[in-house]
Amino acid sequence: MTTAFLTTRACPCTPQSFQGATLNHCRTLLTSSGSRRRGNAMAMRVATREVLTGSQRQKMDPSDDTMFYDSPKIVQHVDDGFRAQLTQLYRERLPPGGTMLDLMSSWVSHLPPEVTYAKVVGHGMNAEELSRNPRLDSFFLRNLNVDPTGWALADNSLDAVLCTVSVQYLQQPERVFGEVLRVLKPGGVFIVSFSNRMFFTKAIAAWRDGTDYSRIQLVKQYFGACPGYEQPEVINRVSVPEDPSLLGKFWTAAGALGGGMHDPFHAVLAQKKMEA
Secondary structure, three states, X not given: OOOEEEOOOOOOOOHHHHOOOOOHHXXXXXXXXXXXXXXXXXXXXEEEOOOOOOXXXXXXXXXXXXXXXXXXXXXXXXXXXXXXXXXXXXXXXXXXXXXXXXXXXXXXXXXOOOOOOOEEEEEEOOHHHHHOOOOOOEEEEOOOOOOOOOOOOOOOOEEEEEEEOOHHHOOOHHHHHHHHHHHEEEEEEEEEEEOOOOOHHHOEHHHXXXXXHHHHHXXXXXXXXXXXXXXXXXXOOOOOOOOOOHHHHHHHHHHHHOOOOOOOOEEEEEEEOOOO
16 A cells, blocks of 8 residues: 555545545645644654545445534443443553543543543534533544544644544544644554444444454554554453442453453554654
8 A cells, every 4th residue: 555645734525525435635735733833844744544445434324423413422332341441441551640632522531530630632523512521621523524634732742542432433544543643742642442332324334344353453454554653552351440339249240251241342552653
């Protein structure tokens, strides 16, 4: 595959334009929001390559995502076992006092309640959901399938970016992962977590038609599309301290017995290279 230098400015692509199309029309665009701020004529280049074909980006429901997410969804999208593992992973991997971006967030961020961070910025598509999230210091609205890049965040400014059970909806994941790379500090981490749950008609074909294994490989390819990331790490289980409550004992017993009672937990994460 050829390497393309993709813009950090908002691209005019729409979800419909990907039906049978590729990113070829975007390849010649070179710009950097960071360079514009500094008045530097040299653009920061985020190198990336295509992973998905046009048909793999398609959704069963091609209608405007803004309409779909217009009504707030104040629900838990994964079960207690998944959420406990995710919070523990954050406890282990996120630096206390760091600056975070919760990408494609909602009314909850699953961050460990006892840990304080310097700033947590949220992103999503529903203002009511984000305004209810007590961990967010600020948030912004953006349809990443229309405007995947050009976020109003400085280059090399974040210690971590989180994406929880939402990567399956990205139609331009290569560009989003490239934009995450731009805003991460060298050594910063991007944690992508997911299960087998989804809004089926809004998930891309490559995700809908896949298995747990193929979805893990797909997210690894998204990271690999941007050479500025270190080798991605895959985590399929996080050891959670024992919960003495009755509900905690139930989940422990269910996990020991197996039988698929839990939502499967998967996380793929990678750090930005120190020299990137």
